[in-house]
Structure formats: structure tokens, C-alpha cells
Amino acid sequence: MQNYKMHMLVCGGTGCKSANADQIVLNLKRSLSECGMADDVSVTQTGCFGFCEKGPIVKILPDNTFYTQVRPEDANEIVTSHILYGRKVHRLLYKDQTTLESIEDSKHMDFYKKQHRVALRNCGFIDPGNIEEYIARDGYLALTECITSKSREEVIQIVKDSGLRGRGGAGFPTGLKWEISSRYDDEQKYVVCNADEGDPGAFMDRSILEGDPHAVLEAMAICGYATKASEGRIYIRAEYPLAIKRLENAVKAAEEYGFLGEKILGTDFSFKVSLTFGAGAFVCGEETALLRSMEGGRGEPTTKPPFPSEHGLFGKPTTINNVETFANIPVIIRQGAKWYRSMGTEKSAGTKVFALAGKINNVGLIEVPMGTTLREVIFDIGGGIKDGKKFKAVQTGGPSGGCLTEKDLDTPIDFDNLVAKGSMMGSGGMIVMDEDSCMPAVAKFYLQFTQEESCGKCTPCRIGTTRLLELLELICNGEGTMESLEELRRLSSVIKDTALCGLGQTAPNPVLSTLNAFWDEYVAHVVDKKCPAGVCTKLLDYTIHADKCKGCTMCFRVCPAGAISGKVKEVHFIDVSKCIKCGACMDTCKFNAITRG
Amino acid sequence: MGKVQSKEDLLKLRESCRQLLHVRVQGERIEDLTQITVFMGNSGYKSGAKEIMNHIFEKIQELGKEDIVLLQADSSGLVAFEPLVGVKRPGSDQVLFGKVDLKKADEILQDYIIDGNSIDGILALTNS
Amino acid sequence: MGMVADPKSQYEELDKFLLTIAGTEDELIKVLHRAQGIFGYLSDDVQYYVAEKMKIPVSKVYGVVTFYSYFTTKPKGKHRISVCMGTACYVRGAEPVLEEFKKELNISCDETTPDGKFSLDTLRCVGACGLAPVVMVGEKVYGHVTPDMVKDILAEYA
Structure with missing residues (x-):
């Protein structure tokens, strides 16, 4: 085996790949060859480092230099300067946004200091396409120990004792789920991995699948052993082609090395894994809808009970867990339940991966112990609000969640605390909003999503979300009234009570949470007919500025409502009572004399 | 199978x-390892520091010493003393050796680091 | 995507694929993905064909095709433009970008330009939120897109 003096790791997550990470790898290899150092220095593409805002990332080891925003053209300089002469390329180093000092080692960066990467332990460290690198990090050791020296009951007990709760959003105790599944006797049982990550703005599962696919496979096999299932299926959304490829390769490699297949490691335990693709339906993240989709049908949820543990895929007992939940299993088995419990809070043990996005400086993927506060995540790790704007709200839990505001910032993040504040942790998407976000418009945005994704099976959701959306559209168009707000509340609570599945039951959450936290903003929309954030175009007034208007009459000519008056070479004027807010005048004006606000 | x-x-x-x-x-x-730093830059390279570095690396591999890590840095500016090698034990300050040749490199690795003996050749200046 | 003009060989390619799998009902979505990859869209003829080959009622095939947003029953343009409307992209200004595309191409969402060159769609989050707002044209990803960039992006495909 070749002994490399230095390793160069290039981030190979979807975000960095879109920014030419592949070309960076090629250029680095070429430069190394040209300098005669191809045998001394390796170049490896890893999974996501998490610091997406500053990607593409290139990390040099063992000196731990963390290069950011690297372009393919920079590769040669990195090689000839840093690798050949030990001279770091200073312009590519991360600069702390407050002190403006360069920080070479990522462990000193605010973005990473408070993180604790457990589910993401191998992302950004190993080559996800090389099973031997996974093995070097104790890969498949947990599975081996389980099937050769632990009973099924022992395995389940470890997971129960660890306090691990489902990371897909519901937070159901994983050990308990496995125990329930293990009680049902059937010749054919299944383990299903929910890799449908449908929440827009969430990319935790994608990163794990792309960066450490073997962790998921190993965990599924352990689950199969514990629950006496012989087949595992991964339901993965079609929008993740890279993750699909990495998983397919990982399955092949695992089979080749004997960790999947018949009579694994000489025991009686056999387990195989295959992939099923989604086709763009958010509702298929709901477990019963997912199972119906796996069976080749429309993803329409079915009532629970019976739960999938009893009656799941093809009617057989099925254990379904989320990607991140699975990713924690091998390390819990190896290091023990007590170790896992030592992190997090009493009711929410361990860590959680969050996808931090929106109007924040450090957009990326983070993992923190449960109990870390929202303030620490947004301001310490996230670097605060972009462009120095004011924090307004953070949306957690995707379209099923709610908005948390300034007063909630010191809430320690865990399953129960966020629910108590009117939101939920969900799968981990965290969207930060600033003063330029209009909260009724945000609620409308979420309803546009859920209404479209509603499977249509039950009336409360199919018609209810449509009506909610219509009301929000009226409000944002200046046609709403105080009665509209009451109707929103009333209808939301009816839908929550009567919808068949989680999609419908939680669809009103963004509405209710924004109504509660931003009541004044809604009132401004319906009473004053104003949008304080300046977003809802129909509530904004168009003004012609006298100092810029040249009297060219272009706006007068395009106005479909005849709301503009003025003579040639004289300042024109908009009559707001006639203006229909179409914006044609502003688009036409060549002198930037018309503004909207 | x-x-x-x-x-x-x-x-x-x-x-x-x-x-x-x-x-x-x-x-x-x-932070838990003994760090050997070879100072390179154009001047270090010209003085033959790359060969010293390669040699040290091979020796570390041969001896199977996993708790010693080999690093490279830019020239420290002390051109007259190159090839310049620094040794930093966990928790201690860095110690510099000047004009290191292959024989000196072996001595630094075996006598100084592994056996823990004091050897001569430590520069009075500290690298800051 | 293999835009083979000859329907006969397209059906042959689909047949070849069907031979590699069990062809059971639960594989319907997998087959439809492949069929769409070969034909570009799932016309009535293709749906009937799949139904017959897999021995599934065509009403079921139709029900599945129309349920999932990935499947399309209309031909798409040569260059498929998808504007991500995930929350992270929305918050960073995806709507104005979408409006600009609509304006420049003079079509609405889920429509194709009369010359068949461009079709416009919205996407549900590819998970590249660090590059928000994201626009995909075919498989190419554009990041940090603003309305001013739209004309230049379209010009690349002139």
C-alpha cells in the first residue's frame, strides 16, 4: 500500500460538485504529476464538509490547512506553493468575519467549534466510494459484533438504552420501534430506510448518503438482525442522483466483501439491500405513503393502526427508520448506550444534524448536541444574519413546522422544547429569515407547497389546504379582511384535527405559528393594505421620482390602467388609486426613476 | 463468498x-503527537530540505512510529541555517535544529525524540 | 438522455430493460423512470405499452404517472430549465428569478416554448442550499442566480 506523505481532501458533496469540485480534483492530480509528487501526495474526494457557504473546500493533511472557495484555476498554485514549498496560499484561507484574521485549521473556526459530528463522523474524512476507508474507521465492526456475539435482544436493548429517537421528524424511540417489530413473527420481514428527504431546504440525509453510505447499510443490516428481517430496501428520492450512485456502489462493495448477502461472516444471518426510487412526491416521506409507493402505487397514506411494524411493506412486518437515525446505530453499538446518552438532553439524547440555510452568513450542514440553543446555532455557528440585517424568524421542521422568533432564541433545541414553542424539530431543516421576509408571504409559500403535494385522498387536506392557500393569496393581494384571519385560524384547527396523515395534520402549522408570532403584520396586510417587509407587490406603491424622470413618456404609454399622466419632457405622475400594481412602468423606465415600496 | x-x-x-x-x-x-517540521520555501528546497524530509518520512515509516507526524512549512527566514528542522513535543515549545543533514536527521529522530536524550545542534533562537 | 428518433428502437430499448428486472407490479415506478428516460415523456402509447408488458391495468399506470411530479405526459423542451423553489432558495430570492425566466421566454411554469427549445419547471430542492438560489438547465447547476443573470444563462443555449 502506498505511503503518502500528505493527503488532499476535496469536498464532493452536491453543492461543491456543482461548483466544479471534480475539475479541482483533476487539476490537483495533474499538477502533482507535473511536479513529480504523484507518489507522495494523494487526492481524495470525500463527502460533505458542511461549510457549504465557503465551498468548494480543499483540506490538506496532516497540517490541517482548510482552503475555502477554491476554483479549478487555484489547483496549480496550491500544489506548487503549499505542497512543493510549504508556503500556504493565504488568499484561500478562511477569514474570520469579525476579526478578519485568517484561520488555517477548521477546528478553530466559529462554524466548527461548537459542533460534534457523530452521524457525520466520516463525512469529509473518507472516500465514500472506498469500503476499505470505511473499514479503517471501524466500519462493519458493529455488525460483526452483533451477529457473532450478541443476541437480538441485547442489540435491541443497547438501542433502547441509548435513548436514540427517530431523526426523521416524529422522534419515536428507535429501540422501542425495533422491539415492537421484533415481536411479529413472519417468514418475510423488512427493514426500510426512508431516504425521501422531501423538506425543501433540508439536505442532511443527502449528505450522509453521499458521504458515508456504508454507515446506513451497516445499520440496516444490524436492524435486520435485531428484528429478524432478511431484506432491506432504501426508498430514495429521484432528485438525488449522486446519492443513488454512491449507494449502488456501496451495496456492490458490501456484497463483495461479504457484509451483505447470504450467511454473513459465516453465521446464519442473511441480509440483502436494494434501492427503490421515488418520483417527486413529498407525501412519500410519510411512512405509509412511502410503503404504498414502494409497492408500485400512488403514494397515498393509510390509517394507522395498523402500524408498519405489524403490517408494512406488502403487508409484512416492516421497520422503517430515517437515514440519520440509521447513521447513528453503528457508533452507538461500538461505543455503547452510555456514551450516547452522555450527549444531549435527558429526553433527547445524542446529537442532531441541521441544514442551516436562508439569510444566514454560514449556510451549511452542522451537527450539534441536543440542548444547544437556537442563538448558539444561528449566531455563533451560523455567523449571524447576512448583510448585517436584523433577525426576524427561524423556520424549523420544514412545511410541517413553525417559526420561532427573537424571544425563543435561548431555547435549547430538542424534540419537546420546540414543540412547546409552537414548532417542531422535524428532520432538521432550519431556514433563517430577516427583516425583508414577509411572514404572511412565507405562510403562503409553505401552503403553495403542501397544497400541491397533498395526495388528494382525504377531504380536509385536499380542500382544506386549497382554501387556506386562497385565503393567504387574498391577504397578500390586499383583498383580505379581519374575517379572513379568523377564518384562517378556524380552518387551520379543523384541518389539524381531521386530516388523515401527517402532511395534512401539520400543513396549517406555518399559518398558525406566523399568525401567533406576527399578528400585527397580518393586520397591516388586511386593514392598512400594506406589506411592511416590502414583499407583496400588490400592496406596494409605485412612485416616479422627480429628480430622475426625464419625461420620456414611455411609462405613460405602457400603463394598461391609464394611471400615469404627464407631458413630454415633464415629470410624470402615478395616480395610486388607478394603479393596478402590474410593474410595467418600472420595467420600462430606462432612467431608474420609478421605485416600488 | x-x-x-x-x-x-x-x-x-x-x-x-x-x-x-x-x-x-x-x-x-x-496536538497529541510529536511534530517534526521541515522548513521549506524556495531557499529550503535549494538547500536540500526536500531530501531530508523524504528521508525522515521513510525512517518514521520503518520505525513504525505512529505518534510522530511530519510537517512542512514555509522558510522561516533563517536561510543561513537551512535545512532547518523543528521538533515540538506535545505540550512543549518547538526546538530548532540548523544545517541538518541525513546523519543529523537520524540523530534527531532516534537519539533526541525516541530515546529522549539531549543532543547538540539546538539553535539558540526560537522560531516565532 | 438518448433522444433516439426511431420509435422502434426506443421500444426495443425498453424491452431490453424489462428483461433485466422481475417485472412485478412494485417495479412500476422504476420502469416508468426508464421509459421517460428513453422517450422523453410518457405518452398515452407508452403508458399502454407499459401496462400491457407488466400486466397492470392502464388505469393504474395512468394513476401513478399523474400522481408523481417527476413524470410528464407532455414532451419537454430541448433544454429543461428548473428553478428551485425550496425554502432556502425562496428566502434568497428564487421567485424574482422565476418571474424573469417567465418573462424572457414568454411562457408559464410547466410549459414549453413554441419552438420546443426551452421548457420551464420548478424544482423541489436538490439540496444545494449553499448555492441558493439554484437553477438547473438539464443537468447543469447554476448557483447564486439573480434576475440579471437570466439573459446570459439563456444565451448559453442560443
Whole structure:
């Protein structure tokens, strides 16, 4: 085996790949060859480092230099300067946004200091396409120990004792789920991995699948052993082609090395894994809808009970867990339940991966112990609000969640605390909003999503979300009234009570949470007919500025409502009572004399 | 029939695979390791520091010393003393050796670091 | 995507694929993905064909095709433009970008330009939120897109 003096790791997550990470790898290899150092220095593409805002990332080891925003053209300089002469390329180093000092080692960066990467332990460290690198990090050791020296009951007990709760959003105790599944006797049982990550703005599962696919496979096999299932299926959304490829390769490699297949490691335990693709339906993240989709049908949820543990895929007992939940299993088995419990809070043990996005400086993927506060995540790790704007709200839990505001910032993040504040942790998407976000418009945005994704099976959701959306559209168009707000509340609570599945039951959450936290903003929309954030175009007034208007009459000519008056070479004027807010005048004006606000 | 047939097979395989990640693992725990830094830059390179560095690396591999990590840095500016090598034990300050040749490199590695003896050639200046 | 003009060989390619799988009902979505990859869209003829080959009622095939947003029953343009409307992209200004595309191409969402060159769609989050707002044209990803960039992006495909 070749002994490399230095390793160069290039981030190979979807975000960095879109920014030419592949070309960076090629250029680095070429430069190394040209300098005669191809045998001394390796170049490896890893999974996501998490610091997406500053990607593409290139990390040099063992000196731990963390290069950011690297372009393919920079590769040669990195090689000839840093690798050949030990001279770091200073312009590519991360600069702390407050002190403006360069920080070479990522462990000193605010973005990473408070993180604790457990589910993401191998992302950004190993080559996800090389099973031997996974093995070097104790890969498949947990599975081996389980099937050769632990009973099924022992395995389940470890997971129960660890306090691990489902990371897909519901937070159901994983050990308990496995125990329930293990009680049902059937010749054919299944383990299903929910890799449908449908929440827009969430990319935790994608990163794990792309960066450490073997962790998921190993965990599924352990689950199969514990629950006496012989087949595992991964339901993965079609929008993740890279993750699909990495998983397919990982399955092949695992089979080749004997960790999947018949009579694994000489025991009686056999387990195989295959992939099923989604086709763009958010509702298929709901477990019963997912199972119906796996069976080749429309993803329409079915009532629970019976739960999938009893009656799941093809009617057989099925254990379904989320990607991140699975990713924690091998390390819990190896290091023990007590170790896992030592992190997090009493009711929410361990860590959680969050996808931090929106109007924040450090957009990326983070993992923190449960109990870390929202303030620490947004301001310490996230670097605060972009462009120095004011924090307004953070949306957690995707379209099923709610908005948390300034007063909630010191809430320690865990399953129960966020629910108590009117939101939920969900799968981990965290969207930060600033003063330029209009909260009724945000609620409308979420309803546009859920209404479209509603499977249509039950009336409360199919018609209810449509009506909610219509009301929000009226409000944002200046046609709403105080009665509209009451109707929103009333209808939301009816839908929550009567919808068949989680999609419908939680669809009103963004509405209710924004109504509660931003009541004044809604009132401004319906009473004053104003949008304080300046977003809802129909509530904004168009003004012609006298100092810029040249009297060219272009706006007068395009106005479909005849709301503009003025003579040639004289300042024109908009009559707001006639203006229909179409914006044609502003688009036409060549002198930037018309503004909207 | 997979490549790995038993727990023993896996443990053996893990041992050999660890070499793949050795340098990365060293980076992760760098504060706990003895750091040998070879100062390069154009001047260090001209003085033959690359050969010294390669030699030290091979020796570390031969001796199987996993708790010693080899690093490279830019020229410190002390051109007259190049090839310049720094040694930093965990928790201690860095100590500099000047005009290091292959023989001196062996002495630094074996006598000074591994055996813990004091040797001459330490520069009075500290690198700041 | 293989835009083979000859329907006969397209059906042959689909047949070849069907031979590699069990062809059971639960594989319907997998087959439809492949069929769409070969034909570009799932016309009535293709749906009937799949139904017959897999021995599934065509009403079921139709029900599945119309349920999932990935499947399309209309031909798409040569260059498929998808504007991500995930929350992270929305918050960073995806709507104005979408409006600009609509304006420049003079079509609405889920429509194709009369010359068949461009079709416009919205996407549900590719998970590249660090590059928000994201626009995909075919498989190419554009990041940090603003309305001013739209004309230049379209010009690349002139």
C-alpha cells in the first residue's frame, strides 16, 4: 500500500460538485504529476464538509490547512506553493468575519467549534466510494459484533438504552420501534430506510448518503438482525442522483466483501439491500405513503393502526427508520448506550444534524448536541444574519413546522422544547429569515407547497389546504379582511384535527405559528393594505421620482390602467388609486426613476 | 463468498486498511503527537530540505512510529541555517535544529525524540 | 438522455430493460423512470405499452404517472430549465428569478416554448442550499442566480 506523505481532501458533496469540485480534483492530480509528487501526495474526494457557504473546500493533511472557495484555476498554485514549498496560499484561507484574521485549521473556526459530528463522523474524512476507508474507521465492526456475539435482544436493548429517537421528524424511540417489530413473527420481514428527504431546504440525509453510505447499510443490516428481517430496501428520492450512485456502489462493495448477502461472516444471518426510487412526491416521506409507493402505487397514506411494524411493506412486518437515525446505530453499538446518552438532553439524547440555510452568513450542514440553543446555532455557528440585517424568524421542521422568533432564541433545541414553542424539530431543516421576509408571504409559500403535494385522498387536506392557500393569496393581494384571519385560524384547527396523515395534520402549522408570532403584520396586510417587509407587490406603491424622470413618456404609454399622466419632457405622475400594481412602468423606465415600496 | 469470512478476517483487514487513513488520523490528533517540521520555501528546497524530509518520512515509516507526524512549512527566514528542522513535543515549545543533514536527521529522530536524550545542534533562537 | 428518433428502437430499448428486472407490479415506478428516460415523456402509447408488458391495468399506470411530479405526459423542451423553489432558495430570492425566466421566454411554469427549445419547471430542492438560489438547465447547476443573470444563462443555449 502506498505511503503518502500528505493527503488532499476535496469536498464532493452536491453543492461543491456543482461548483466544479471534480475539475479541482483533476487539476490537483495533474499538477502533482507535473511536479513529480504523484507518489507522495494523494487526492481524495470525500463527502460533505458542511461549510457549504465557503465551498468548494480543499483540506490538506496532516497540517490541517482548510482552503475555502477554491476554483479549478487555484489547483496549480496550491500544489506548487503549499505542497512543493510549504508556503500556504493565504488568499484561500478562511477569514474570520469579525476579526478578519485568517484561520488555517477548521477546528478553530466559529462554524466548527461548537459542533460534534457523530452521524457525520466520516463525512469529509473518507472516500465514500472506498469500503476499505470505511473499514479503517471501524466500519462493519458493529455488525460483526452483533451477529457473532450478541443476541437480538441485547442489540435491541443497547438501542433502547441509548435513548436514540427517530431523526426523521416524529422522534419515536428507535429501540422501542425495533422491539415492537421484533415481536411479529413472519417468514418475510423488512427493514426500510426512508431516504425521501422531501423538506425543501433540508439536505442532511443527502449528505450522509453521499458521504458515508456504508454507515446506513451497516445499520440496516444490524436492524435486520435485531428484528429478524432478511431484506432491506432504501426508498430514495429521484432528485438525488449522486446519492443513488454512491449507494449502488456501496451495496456492490458490501456484497463483495461479504457484509451483505447470504450467511454473513459465516453465521446464519442473511441480509440483502436494494434501492427503490421515488418520483417527486413529498407525501412519500410519510411512512405509509412511502410503503404504498414502494409497492408500485400512488403514494397515498393509510390509517394507522395498523402500524408498519405489524403490517408494512406488502403487508409484512416492516421497520422503517430515517437515514440519520440509521447513521447513528453503528457508533452507538461500538461505543455503547452510555456514551450516547452522555450527549444531549435527558429526553433527547445524542446529537442532531441541521441544514442551516436562508439569510444566514454560514449556510451549511452542522451537527450539534441536543440542548444547544437556537442563538448558539444561528449566531455563533451560523455567523449571524447576512448583510448585517436584523433577525426576524427561524423556520424549523420544514412545511410541517413553525417559526420561532427573537424571544425563543435561548431555547435549547430538542424534540419537546420546540414543540412547546409552537414548532417542531422535524428532520432538521432550519431556514433563517430577516427583516425583508414577509411572514404572511412565507405562510403562503409553505401552503403553495403542501397544497400541491397533498395526495388528494382525504377531504380536509385536499380542500382544506386549497382554501387556506386562497385565503393567504387574498391577504397578500390586499383583498383580505379581519374575517379572513379568523377564518384562517378556524380552518387551520379543523384541518389539524381531521386530516388523515401527517402532511395534512401539520400543513396549517406555518399559518398558525406566523399568525401567533406576527399578528400585527397580518393586520397591516388586511386593514392598512400594506406589506411592511416590502414583499407583496400588490400592496406596494409605485412612485416616479422627480429628480430622475426625464419625461420620456414611455411609462405613460405602457400603463394598461391609464394611471400615469404627464407631458413630454415633464415629470410624470402615478395616480395610486388607478394603479393596478402590474410593474410595467418600472420595467420600462430606462432612467431608474420609478421605485416600488 | 465475501472477502471477509469472520471477525478475525475483519480485524486483520482493518489493520491493513488503517494505513490508508494514517495521515488523516494524525491530522485529527496532531496536538497529541510529536511534530517534526521541515522548513521549506524556495531557499529550503535549494538547500536540500526536500531530501531530508523524504528521508525522515521513510525512517518514521520503518520505525513504525505512529505518534510522530511530519510537517512542512514555509522558510522561516533563517536561510543561513537551512535545512532547518523543528521538533515540538506535545505540550512543549518547538526546538530548532540548523544545517541538518541525513546523519543529523537520524540523530534527531532516534537519539533526541525516541530515546529522549539531549543532543547538540539546538539553535539558540526560537522560531516565532 | 438518448433522444433516439426511431420509435422502434426506443421500444426495443425498453424491452431490453424489462428483461433485466422481475417485472412485478412494485417495479412500476422504476420502469416508468426508464421509459421517460428513453422517450422523453410518457405518452398515452407508452403508458399502454407499459401496462400491457407488466400486466397492470392502464388505469393504474395512468394513476401513478399523474400522481408523481417527476413524470410528464407532455414532451419537454430541448433544454429543461428548473428553478428551485425550496425554502432556502425562496428566502434568497428564487421567485424574482422565476418571474424573469417567465418573462424572457414568454411562457408559464410547466410549459414549453413554441419552438420546443426551452421548457420551464420548478424544482423541489436538490439540496444545494449553499448555492441558493439554484437553477438547473438539464443537468447543469447554476448557483447564486439573480434576475440579471437570466439573459446570459439563456444565451448559453442560443
